[in-house]
Amino acid sequence: MHFSIPDTQECKDDSGSSYTSYNMYINGVFHCSVRFRQLHQFHEQLKKEFGASSLPPFPPKKFLPLSPPQVEERRNMLEHYVQLVSQDTEIANSERFNGFLLSAQQETQKEEAERVTLDVFLMNGHKIVVNILSTDQTEDVLEKVASQIEIPDQYVYYFGIFLVRKEEGGDNSIVRKFQDFESPYISLKAANKEGVHRIVLRKSFWDSSFDDDLMDNKITMNLLYVQTVSDIERQWILATKDQLKHLATLNQKGSKKEYLRLARTLKYYNYIQFRPCNTDYPNPNSRVLIAAGNKELNFRVQVDNQMKEGSFKITRMKCWRITTTFPDDQEEGTKDSKPNLELSFEYLMARDSLKWITITSEQAMLMSMSLQAMVDELIMKKQGRKFKKPSDRLKNPSRGVVSGFGTNRQSSYANGELPQDIMEENQNEEQSAINKAMGSMKKISDKLSKSSSKADNGLTENTAFEGIGDDDL
Template identity: 65%
Template sequence: MHFSIPDTQEITDGSGSTYTSFNIHINGVFHCTARFSLLHSFHEQLKKEFGATALPPFPPKKLFPIAGPKLDERRLMLERYIQIVSQEAAIANSDVFNSFLLTAQQETQKEQPENVSLDVYLMNGHKISVNIISTDQTEDVLETVASQIDLPDDFVYYFGLYLVRKEDDSETSIVRKLQDFESPSISLKSANLKGVHRIVLRKCFWDSSFDDELLANKVAMNLLYVQAVSDIDRQWVLATKDQKEHLKSLQQKGSKREFLRLARTLKHYGYIQFHPCTADYPQANSRVVIAAGNKELNFRILVKPDAFKEAVFKITRIRCWRITTTVADDSDNPDSSLLELSFEYLIAKDTLQWITVQSEQAILMSMCLQGMVEELIMKKQGRKIKKPSDRVRRGKKNFTRENSIPSGLVQSPSSEKDDRPHLPVTQKHVNKTVSKLQDLKLLKGKGTQNGDSVTNSAFEDAIGDDDL
């Protein structure tokens, strides 16, 4: 996950008093705003749960209100704090962590729990309407959808809920996978203030061998089939003319299982493809189409009109990666920010090279990398995809009322456009968030930080001779 606190806002409470609230963005999207006292309460609860030694330093309290450079210093310290704690899997998956973010989202958006009907779509446009509580978190909604379509518990978490956006050409693009610390109903409502969005049910695993477990169940197989047809139609999955004709024949016969078996043999089956973007590989300002899947990033590099060459970057050879957002000193052009994904790659034995991609979907690319790495380690450790019965349901943590956000007083930053990070543009601002390869600490020891990237001594142990 990528956390940032790019700016603050002044809020007036019911008594007329004014205080500063910090705007928290997650994965490039405004999530909530929280005052310092609420964040301090969050820190105290983490201390009770995990101990003070497991946490980074928290910004000290001040006797008097702060402003100017001191306020900006506190903002940066809070940003660094939440970035560090979010990288610890035990903390990021804890009830304290998720309850804080879920509660803060509800209070920021002034959402009161109520019965609502939420529409969840398949990739072919089929709509599944479910009755939920407006503040239900993602896993609750996913399990409700699965129950309604009779998807067995064993297969629920092979799928996930994704926020997708309708583009001008009537196509849809994936914005992000919804996380457990948010309410799909609230997130959809907020996203629709900036364009037409919907929530879509898609498979969320990367290894196509998992398909074997799903093909025996009719509901799971139908979900895979619908997604495969969509991905082939939008040319995310590449097929020759003969293969397309064979697939069409199988569709007409209603032979879904055979259709999927053929689809699994096609190039880029199960990949997510991103919008065309710019990279510095193989040279500066190269135009590329990137797809993520099968433990790799695949680059299709435009060498001349309608002619591409391919480059493949295996996740086992990516030493680390980072997201960088740079906003130029141009207050008249708020869209001048650049979102970059940079990764350090073992290009040859004993040779590492940084490769940078400029894309509005850089954070989604990073989350795909993280998902593939986590799945690879899960399989190496012999673990399975979780089931609803594996969830620990302790209920929400109660944060003190005096620290809560007064209802009706907070608005999302009005200058946020689309789903790009909301950052101040009155000065040059560089915000760097580092993502660890989540397997590194699990494989051997702890990582060490050099500059703004995270490395690990176990990196070479994660690479086999076949990868070089």
């Protein structure tokens, strides 16, 4: 995960007192605004659960009002703290960590828990309507969708729910996969303020051998089929004219398994295709088509009027990072200023020869998350682990959240009923303490560094990196 706190805002609480709120972005998307004291209380709870030695230093308290330079210094220190904490997988995967982020999102968006319906789509446009709580987290929503369409429990987490944007040309592009620390309902509502988005159910694995597990079940096989047909129609999967003719014949016959078996032999099966972007390889400012899948980033670059193709294996990427920049002709805070996102990875070109390669794309964050997901899946397979099942999760956990974020609020209800404590929430003393004046959120571009300066959101070390040996040369 990529955390940043690029800016702050001045707010007033219920008593009229002013305070500074820190805007937190996760994977390039605004997530929440938090006060210093809330982050400090969160730090104290992490110390109790994981020990002080496992945590980085937390910015010290100040007893006098902060000057603007001191606020900026604290913002930078808090950003660094959250980035370091999130790199500890034990902490980042804990109920304490995810519960804090989920509750912070809920309070920032001023979203009270209520029963709502949520539309979740398949890639062919088929709509699944589920009844949820507006504050249900991602895994709760996924499990309810899976239950409604009768996906067997052992296959639920072969799938994920994704935020998809409707483009001007009529196509749909994947924005990101929903994470467990957020409410899909709240996130969708926020995203639709800046365009038309929907939630889509897709398979959530990269190794096509996992298809074999799903082929013998009618429901999961149909989900694979629907996604594959869609990917072929939008040319995410490439096929010759003869192959397309054969696929059309199988489709007419209703031979779904045979259709899938043929599709799995085609180029870019089980890849995500990104929109055209720029890279500095093999030449500066090269136009490139990038696809992620099969443990690689695949490049198609126009060189000397010819389309040349190359691949960068994830096991040869030592590390990667996301950087935000402004073009030289833009100024900070101007109306039309828009930051560029860059994904840079250090690649082992040959033994003792590492090279940094940079991609400039508004989908750089999705590329980075795709790399991380492929690495995590590769490690999972090497360790012989399996996809988790709904029964592996703690149901109705007392989530680790701090005061001001609805202490110990539960986010998952097995029977789908609205709990009595939430129905009476307006009479609850705890609710009256929740801050009602977080203020309007600011866009990430408002206070990022000036032209040609860079805001590095942290270096991701690749745990699947493999050096080149003599047999590889």
